[in-house]
Amino acid sequence: MNGPLRGPLRKRESSIWERHPEDWYVEPEWCSRRLFEVEKFDGRVIDPACGCGNIVRSAQAAGLWSRGSDLVRRADEYACAFECDFLSDEWTARVEHHPVENLVSNPPFGVAEKFVEKALTIATAKVAMLLPANWVQGLKRSRWMETTPLCKVLFIAPRPSMPPGPVIEAGISPGNGTTDYAWFIWLRGYDGKPEIGWLRRDA
16 A cells, blocks of 8 residues: 555554544454354344454354344445444334344444444344443443343453454554453343353464
């Protein structure tokens, strides 16, 4: 790549990538591959913010039926079945007559709480969201989370690097991660305290 980096490809002086306008950040493939190795999912797996399709492909590799959708198509049709905003009524209408057992996603963090709220009204089995580990903090959110069927939080080690999508598309090495992340897993009908564990890259 020639010339200066611009937009979401440009690094700030603090070594943090410029924020992507659509909150498109790409997790390493191992984050979802390891999730499906340690967590059991019955039924279909849908990723409503599938990006370049890492989660969908990891679910398929684990023997699960999986498809995705996103606001913008960034993967082939085997990973991204259609373009649509998950928070819209259109998305709900598209799946109205099809069972959605599990929703697994790396959602746009700016609307992550809305993603979880809607996912919990749709998924008949599990919801798993890849989020910053400190998402559990904050008085208002912590009280809200106590009202949800949150069954497990798996802290990811080592810290994954999750740069904006254009960085990956440009073939730039993102370097080491500096933010802690975790998989937050909800189970329909669960009534109890969430289990805390770790999801390590190397089993």
